[in-house]
Amino acid sequence: MVGWFKRTPAVALEMRGLSGGDVRWLVGLDHRIARELPGQLQAQLPGLVLVPLDHLKRPTPLVAANAKLSSLADPVRTDMTASVTAGLLEIMNTLKRGQSVVVQWVIGAKQSRRTKPEAFSIARALGLVAVVKETTDDRRLWKLKTAEQLFLVRGRIGARARSPESARLLVRRLGEALQLVSSSRAELWITRAIARSVHQLDQAESGNRWSGILNVAELASVVGWPVDGAGSSVTGRGRQYPAPSALTVPVDARDQRTSRVLGAGLHPSQRNQLVTLPVESALHHLHVVGPTGSGKSTLLNQLLHADVAAGRSVFVLEPRGDLVEAILAGVPADRRKDVVVIEPGQAEMVVGFNPLAGSAEDAEQRADHLLHLFRELYGTSLGPRSADVLMHALVALSRSNQSTLADLPVILTNAAFRRRVLAAVNDPLVLAPFFSWYDGLSEAERQQVISPVLNKTRAFLSRTAIRRLLGQASPRFALDELFQRPRIVLVNLNTGVIGEETSQMIGALLVTQLWQAMQRRAVTPAHQRHAVMVVIDEVQQYLRLPVDLGDMFAQARGLGVGLTVAHQHMGQLPPKMRAGIIANARSRVVFRPSAEDSSTLASVLGGGLVANDVSLLGAHEAYAEVLVNHRPSEPFLIRTLQPDGQALSDPTDLRRESSARYGVDGQALDEELRQRWNGNDARPDGRIGQQPRRTA
CATH class of the missing domain: 3.40.50.300 (P-loop containing nucleotide triphosphate hydrolases)
Known part of the structure; x- marks a missing residue:
């Protein structure tokens, strides 16, 4: 708390880095604003998630330093936000075992100032130093700074390492990253890193004096938050949202019988959670x-x-x-x-x-589906007349109880087999007239019509393994x-x-x-x-x-x-x-994805x-x-x-x-097909395929 009577609640923002690339952003809130402020922050920063922590891991630094502004009124650079965050993240992602760093900003009361503040000077108060008149440029810069809400701030940085010298080196590197916001009129400077300053950082105290006054945009430039994607090139992560809480379970509480695990959540707020x-x-x-x-x-x-x-x-x-x-x-x-x-x-x-198996009522539907599939796979190579023949052949086979896709070339080339199938189907209105026309074609005409079909089907049905896969009637x-x-x-x-x-x-x-x-x-x-x-x-x-x-x-x-x-x-x-x-x-x-698919x-x-x-x-x-509650x-x-x-x-x-449970003996199936295609001619040398026409 800040102010004369310590009644103004403060907010502490920390960016902490641990070894192994573990980077965390912490927000410390006075209990009087802990209920309202998180919602206000999330409204201003879509995608921001604040997770209450009961056991906070905050390694105590070995040394700490203060960050101070040389001017209370002049603005720092706000165009360096991404560079500051990237610099801080680069340091934190290269920490070795036993090392940790922290950047802390304590934010105090908001400032409503109409006039430009000046640091108190005894020499100026005694008239020993001339009062510098305010210029037009001074007024312009002050107006620019006060365009957003002003806050009192106190900045500190700290580090822990195996030796004080190594810790001071880390503090110096953090300070150099923060100093990128320094402007020609307002410099951010870092005090010497000493052990005496650790307690104030650890307790997030404001102390007796503030580091300076920053507006909201300036504050965003120094806290190290990856706003607007800043830092993604260093962390190797793009924009991050947390998985919905309805989808997360602890790593040691996975229940496979109620949900399917996609993987481990990568959002910082969901470590040790499965999604x-x-x-x-x-x-x-x-x-x-x-x-x-x-x-x-x-x-x-x-x-x-x-x-x-x-x-x-x-x-x-x-x-x-x-x-x-x-x-x-x-x-x-x-x-x-x-x-x-x-x-x-x-x-x-x-x-x-068996793609042809099913009820007689659905025979035409099965034939339609198969014809559509042939057209999808073979396109224009299957002409209108060939498609017509294929459709009627598929309907005839679909209506027959014991037919398979392996019978397709046979019904088109073996007249005796074709007659047996048509007799079993008994369709005098559609199939009988069509195949009467088909039988009346000359050999050359018939070959022209069926060649596209035979070329496609024989390409896979001539293989023993595929014929046995598709040749099972039941x-x-x-x-x-x-x-x-x-x-x-x-x-x-x-x-x-x-x-x-x-x-x-x-x-x-x-x-x-x-x-x-x-x-x-x-x-x-x-x-x-x-x-x-x-x-x-x-x-x-x-x-x-x-x-x-x-x-x-x-x-x-x-x-x-x-x-x-x-x-x-x-x-x-x-x-x-x-x-x-x-x-x-x-x-x-x-x-x-590939570069072509990324957008x-x-x-x-x-x-x-x-x-x-x-x-x-x-x-x-x-x-x-993931769809959660229909959204x-x-x-x-x-x-x-x-x-x-x-x-x-x-x-x-x-x-x-x-x-053993569902398979069929291949050789027995071949014999069954041979007998089906040749009818009563069960001789081993029985003819399979088109039979020559009888002469008178």
């Missing part, structure tokens, strides 16, 4: 952007481990296999039987799926199980083994079938729908549904499905997909972020934005947690168990 992504927020969908090596896979692994530990259903689709391997290693014993591994590269005991596993009971479905698309084009086809087929199974969940009462988490890495390659992306996200949310879509950079997304994901994924995690992603995250903020992200650091949070900083390296299961064993 979580609640299931309610996850059901409004998550968008993850990060180039290779940024920490994206670590985050996805982290979230999925929480889902597996909590007993939730998960579906994971990724192109490389590293994420699947990590998840398998973390499966606990009580969930081993829930694991389903789909890997297109396997040729024996293949866990397959697979032992159906994606509907994912929504009926807890299942862990892991799809490793093995891009390096089967090629990128085949990988895209298989992934898109699985996502399409997943979407159809998701829609069938609508008949289940809402209270019986357990949460299902779907993660699609490199989403741009596999999300090719014939529905508006906004409708898909909305329906998924209503059906209790949380989508996590991930990719490396924004340029990978087609414009419509990009707009749909940005608009409908209500939570977002952005790792350090875009800063704008998407909001909160006043600029390109430089996201460019300052380090490895495994990210900005996160997106401000973007806050996290660091993903590194895996502990402990394996709960052997991935090889889980793959073997999954294949």
Whole structure:
């Protein structure tokens, strides 16, 4: 407290640096203003967070010095704020073990002065020194200084080190950083650092005399606060907001069954706190952007481990296999039987799926979805006549109980097989007339129509592993199980083994079938729908549904499905997909992007972020934005947690168990296909494919 009777409450502002780059900004308040002042400060400084501290860590300096102004009236430089803060931070970020420093400013009563103050001089009072007349320049500078509220201030700096000499050197360096605000008329000078001044600094006393008078802008120049991003280039951090308190839990109180951990909070007020992504927020969908090596896979692994530990259903689709391997290693014993591994590269005991399987009522819808997928993947190379033939062939196969996608080339080239399928379907109004026309084409005409289809389908169906994956009429596993009971479905698309084009086809087929199974969940009462988490890495390659992306996200949310879509950079997304994901994924995690994406992603995250903020992200650091109580949070900083390296299961064993439970013997399946395509001709040398026309 200050004033004649110590009745005016004071405020102490400290910037403290500890070894290891630990920088803290402390605010000490008199109890009479502790209730109102924090709110006033936060109103003036958006993003400022004040956290009450019960146990304050304030190392006592070894030596301390006072900071004084040579003039009470003349202004100091306010254009050096960023430079002062950067200088102080540079010193604090290079402190060695056992070293600490502090810059303290005690702020006293506000000053309402109409006239320029003068320091008291006995010589002038006795008439021994002539009175200097006030000039126009003096009045201008005083008017400039009084344009903002004035305060009495007392400045001190202190340091602790292994020796007094080292501590004095640190004080001198701090003083040099502060002296950048000195102007031609008002110099900030630092007294000698001595041990006798430590007590006043430690107690934040104002003493008998003040260091000077500063207005608000001048005060901001010397306190070392990173206002307007000052100091970010030194700390390696961009603009920081704290994570919402509803998302934070102590490090030692993590509960995986109620929330999913995003990472450790990096805001200074949230040290030793983990930031979580609640299931309610996850059901409004998550968008993850990060180039290779940024920490994206670590985050996805982290979230999925929480889902597996909590007993939730998960579906994971990724192109490389590293994420699947990590998840398998973390499966606990009580969930081993829930694991389903789909890997297109396997040729024996293949866990397959049938995109054509389903009810007869939905046959046309399945055919539409598949035709849309072919058009998405192959574009204009699939002409109108070829698309027409493909559509009717898919409808015929979808209506047949035992048909698969592996039958597609056969129905177009094998007349006997085609007749058997059409006889089983029995559609005299649409399919029979169409294929009557088709059979009437000459050989050359037919080849011209079907060649584009055969070229595309044979590219992947001619491979043994893919044929066995897609040739199972009644697979032992159906994606509907994912929504009926807890299942862990892991799809490793093995891009390096089967090629990128085949990988895209298989992934898109699985996502399409997943979407159809998701829609069938609508008949289940809402209270019986357990949460299902779907993660699609490199989403741009596999999300090719014939529905508006906004409708898909909305329906998924209503059906209790949380989508996590991930990719490396924004340029990978087609414009419509990009707009749909940005608009409908209500939570977002952005790792350090490329220079081309920095401005875009800063704008998407909001909160006043600029390109430089996201460019300052380090490895495994990210900005996160989470939907909390139906409102997106401000973007806050996290660091993903590194895996502990402990394996709960052997991935090889889980793959073997999954294949034994859901796989089909490859050779037996080949024989089944041969018999189906050749009818009663079960001879080993039975013809497969187009049969020659009989001659009269």
